[in-house]
Amino acid sequence: SSIDLGEYRHYMLKEIFEQPKAITATLEGRLAQHQVLSCLSGLNPMAVLAQVEEIQIIACGTSYHAGLIGRHWIETYTDIPCHVEVASEYRYRRQPKRKNLLLITISQSGETADTLAALEKVKQSQACLASLTICNVMESSLTRESDLSLMTMAGPEIGVASTKAFTTQLVALQLLLAALIQAQQGETPVSRQLVADLAQLPQLVQQVLALNPVIETLAERFVEKHHALFLGRGEQYPVALEGALKLKEISYIHAEAYPAGELKHGPLALVDSEMPIIAVAPNTALLEKLKSNLEEVRARGGELYVFACKTANLVPNEQMHVLELPPVPDLLAPIVYTIPLQLLAYHVAILKGTDVDKPRNLAKSVTVE
Numbered sequence: 001s002s003i004d005l006g007e008y009r010h011y012m013l014k015e016i017f018e019q020p021k022a023i024t025a026t027l028e029g030r031l032a033q034h035q036v037l038s039c040l041s042g043l044n045p046m047a048v049l050a051q052v053e054e055i056q057i058i059a060c061g062t063s064y065h066a067g068l069i070g071r072h073w074i075e076t077y078t079d080i081p082c083h084v085e086v087a088s089e090y091r092y093r094r095q096p097k098r099k100n101l102l103l104i105t106i107s108q109s110g111e112t113a114d115t116l117a118a119l120e121k122v123k124q125s126q127a128c129l130a131s132l133t134i135c136n137v138m139e140s141s142l143t144r145e146s147d148l149s150l151m152t153m154a155g156p157e158i159g160v161a162s163t164k165a166f167t168t169q170l171v172a173l174q175l176l177l178a179a180l181i182q183a184q185q186g187e188t189p190v191s192r193q194l195v196a197d198l199a200q201l202p203q204l205v206q207q208v209l210a211l212n213p214v215i216e217t218l219a220e221r222f223v224e225k226h227h228a229l230f231l232g233r234g235e236q237y238p239v240a241l242e243g244a245l246k247l248k249e250i251s252y253i254h255a256e257a258y259p260a261g262e263l264k265h266g267p268l269a270l271v272d273s274e275m276p277i278i279a280v281a282p283n284t285a286l287l288e289k290l291k292s293n294l295e296e297v298r299a300r301g302g303e304l305y306v307f308a309c310k311t312a313n314l315v316p317n318e319q320m321h322v323l324e325l326p327p328v329p330d331l332l333a334p335i336v337y338t339i340p341l342q343l344l345a346y347h348v349a350i351l352k353g354t355d356v357d358k359p360r361n362l363a364k365s366v367t368v369e
Ligand code: G6P
Pocket: 060, 061, 062, 063, 106, 107, 108, 109, 110, 111, 112, 115, 160, 161, 162, 362, 363, 364, 365, 366
C-alpha cells in the first residue's frame, strides 16, 4: 500500500521521491489540450469564480508558504488583489469588508484548528462570496465546511515535514488560477500557457530528483553549522522560506529566509564563513538583481550554495558553489526549485541523526489551538 516504506529509509524521502506521481495524480483528468477541466467540487464553481473580485488565502506552516506563492501568481496573471495570512493571526483580527471575496484555505490535513477557526469566523460574518479549500483529505473538516473543494491527490503524507503535499498544493493553485482566468475571461494565452507548462511538470521534477547524490554530499558541509540563511526573490522568496522551514524542522539548525534585496537592511551583519547561504536562482526576470545580491554576500566572506538554472551563467568560485538545474518555465520554477531544498534538509538531518519523520515537539496535524 502507499503507506509502506518500501525501499526507503524514511517516509520523508519516500514522499519526496513520490512527487512526480503525486503531481501526475493531481493533474489527472483535469487538463485538456488548452484548458483546465473542472477540478472543483461544490455548487456551480465556474459561476462563483466568474464573480470573484478579491481573494484572501489563509493557512498555516508549509501550506501558508504555498499561499504566498499563489498570491504571487494570482496578482501576476490577473487583476484580482490577493491577500495571504497565517490563520492564527487572521482569526483574531478585524477584517475590512471586501467585495465578492473568495476565501481560500490551504491545508494538507483539513483539520488544522486555526485554519478551521478562521474559516468559521469568515462564514459567520458572511464576509465572503464563497469559501474554497485546497486540501489533501477528502472527508476532512475543511472540505465539509467549505463551499468548494479542490483536492490535492498527494496520497497519505506521513512525514511531519510536508513535502509532496506542498508541491501538489502549488499545482492546485495553478489549476485554480487557470480556472479563474477561464471563468472571467475565457481561454487566454496565459491560461493556455499554464496548461502547457503543467503537462511537463512531472518530468521536470523527476529530472531534478536526480540531483539527490550531489545534494547528499553537499549536506556534509552543513552538519556542523548552527545557522543558515536562505535567499530568493519574487516567487522564489516563499521557496526560500519553505527551504528554511524544512531545515529547522528536521535538522534543528536555525534557518531564516530573506528576500535577497532586503539583505542590506539587516542580515548582512550576520554574514561570515560560519553561516552558509543558500540561494535559489532560476533564470527569471529578477536573476540579475539576485546576482548582485549574491555578490554582496560573497564580498563579506559568506559561503554561498546556489541552486541555479543552467542558463543563468553563474560562475562558481571558492566561495560560491553552483548546483545546476535544467531550464524551467517561469510558472513552474517555484515547484521545481523546492525539490533540492527538501533533499538538502533531509540529508542534513540524517547526518545529524535526528528523527526525520517525527521531529521533536512537532505534530503532523495541529488540531488544538
Ligand atoms: C503542522 C505540520 C506542518 C503543516 C502545518 C499545517 O505544523 O507539522 O507540516 O504545514 O501543520 O498543516 P495543514 O494540515 O493545515 O497543511
